[in-house]
Amino acid sequence: MSAPALRWGILGPGGIAHRFAREIPRYTRSTIAAVGSRDQARADQFAREFGLDRAYGSYEALVADPDLDAVYIATPHSCHRDHALLALAAGKPVLVEKSFATSRAEAQQVFDAAREKNLFATEAMWARQLPHYAKLRQLVAAGTLGELRHIVAIHNQALNPDPAFRIMNAALGGGALLDLGVYPLSALHMLAGVPDSLTATGLLTAIGVDRAETAVLRWGSGLIGTAISDCAAASPNTLTVVGTEATADVGHVFYTPQDITVTPRGGEPHVLQTKAEGGFQFEAAEAARRITGGELESPLMTWQDTLDVMGLMDEVRRQVGVTFPWER
Numbered sequence: 001m002s003a004p005a006l007r008w009g010i011l012g013p014g015g016i017a018h019r020f021a022r023e024i025p026r027y028t029r030s031t032i033a034a035v036g037s038r039d040q041a042r043a044d045q046f047a048r049e050f051g052l053d054r055a056y057g058s059y060e061a062l063v064a065d066p067d068l069d070a071v072y073i074a075t076p077h078s079c080h081r082d083h084a085l086l087a088l089a090a091g092k093p094v095l096v097e098k099s100f101a102t103s104r105a106e107a108q109q110v111f112d113a114a115r116e117k118n119l120f121a122t123e124a125m126w127a128r129q130l131p132h133y134a135k136l137r138q139l140v141a142a143g144t145l146g147e148l149r150h151i152v153a154i155h156n157q158a159l160n161p162d163p164a165f166r167i168m169n170a171a172l173g174g175g176a177l178l179d180l181g182v183y184p185l186s187a188l189h190m191l192a193g194v195p196d197s198l199t200a201t202g203l204l205t206a207i208g209v210d211r212a213e214t215a216v217l218r219w220g221s222g223l224i225g226t227a228i229s230d231c232a233a234a235s236p237n238t239l240t241v242v243g244t245e246a247t248a249d250v251g252h253v254f255y256t257p258q259d260i261t262v263t264p265r266g267g268e269p270h271v272l273q274t275k276a277e278g279g280f281q282f283e284a285a286e287a288a289r290r291i292t293g294g295e296l297e298s299p300l301m302t303w304q305d306t307l308d309v310m311g312l313m314d315e316v317r318r319q320v321g322v323t324f325p326w327e328r
């Protein structure tokens with residue numbers, strides 16, 4: 001609520017755009033000023049649902065709206081780069097849903113354009129802005145956990161196997177990795193940086209998207225990280241950070257607002273109360289602060305952070321043999 005107010009435009013009125021449109025006006029001073037869809041009727045329907053003044057039947061018309069301060073890109077992964085470039089070309093800062101792009105090279109193109117236009121761009125990896133992620137960073141930096149030895153992050157969901165569904169459609173950048181696996185990898189990267197090595201295994205579905213990946217990351221410090229994702233099996237999605245002095249556990253679902261349980265070596269577990277309502281307001285408020293301050297990126301999710309994580313996912317895909325149709 002203390003962040004400056006922005007007038008947001010939503011590009012792509014799908015599932016996650018609905019959540020953004022619910023939470024931003026509820027928990028921040030910002031507003032959803034307009035929506036753009038490929039279809040005027042869908043834009044109108046979304047505008048009616050959320051009481052918006054302006055609904056556009058094309059993305060081009062949305063980004064041309066002079067009364068918008070920023071655009072939230074909420075389309076499938078395969079579209080992120082082009083839609084972010086469209087908005088930047090029209091002079092609009094962008095908050096781009098995770099995964100930021102389908103490859104590191106695509107992500108770089110967006111950041112190059114943002115630099116050239118002197119505009120803010122960031123990945124909507126909302127977890128990094130949540131209070132318990134800030135607390136985890138603090139615990140690690142303060143040495144409360146001691147030297148990190150293991151980090152295990154799991155993100156499994158039993159998703160609709162219909163080949164028409166976005167996540168089962170390779171042409172839309174579907175698969176477990178870009179949708180689910182990005183959370184474990186981004187959490188590991190936030191806590192420990194770029195690893196010295198990464199070994200991945202995984203499985204492809206008959207319809208050509210990756211069903212599951214496990215990546216084992218190693219840092220020279222003696223830390224081993226494991227990032228697990230599967231889109232055909234549900235599980236508690238947890239994050240465990242094991243240090244020489246204590247273990248920090250974040251329960252189901254680790255990348256949504258949660259408390260942290262810290263268990264000191266040989267001691268009793270205690271709970272750090274970091275849970276919050278909502279969730280998306282933190283990334284929107286951070287973007288509002290940076291955009292208003294004339295900054296191009298957020299220190300909580302820098303361009304390099306996104307490029308690093310995209311690079312890790314490129315490497316997982318290389319080892320598992322996941323290619324998108326346009327790469328074949």
Ligand SMILES: NC(=O)c1ccc[n+]([C@@H]2O[C@H](COP(=O)([O-])OP(=O)(O)OC[C@H]3O[C@@H](n4cnc5c(N)ncnc54)[C@H](OP(=O)(O)O)[C@@H]3O)[C@@H](O)[C@H]2O)c1
Pocket residue numbers: 012013014015016017036037038039042043074075076077079097098099124126166172178179
């Ligand atoms: N942060 C989170 O917790 C979270 C959760 C879920 C998803 N996401 C991310 O949000 C993004 C969108 O996911 P979603 O689940 O909201 O997807 P979705 O429900 O399928 O919505 C995507 C929207 O993109 C538009 N679109 C543009 N080109 C399209 C194309 N070629 N095929 C299909 N749709 C197209 C569609 O709107 P129009 O056709 O009406 O323009 C559609 O409504 C993904 O990057 C995903 O990873 C984030």
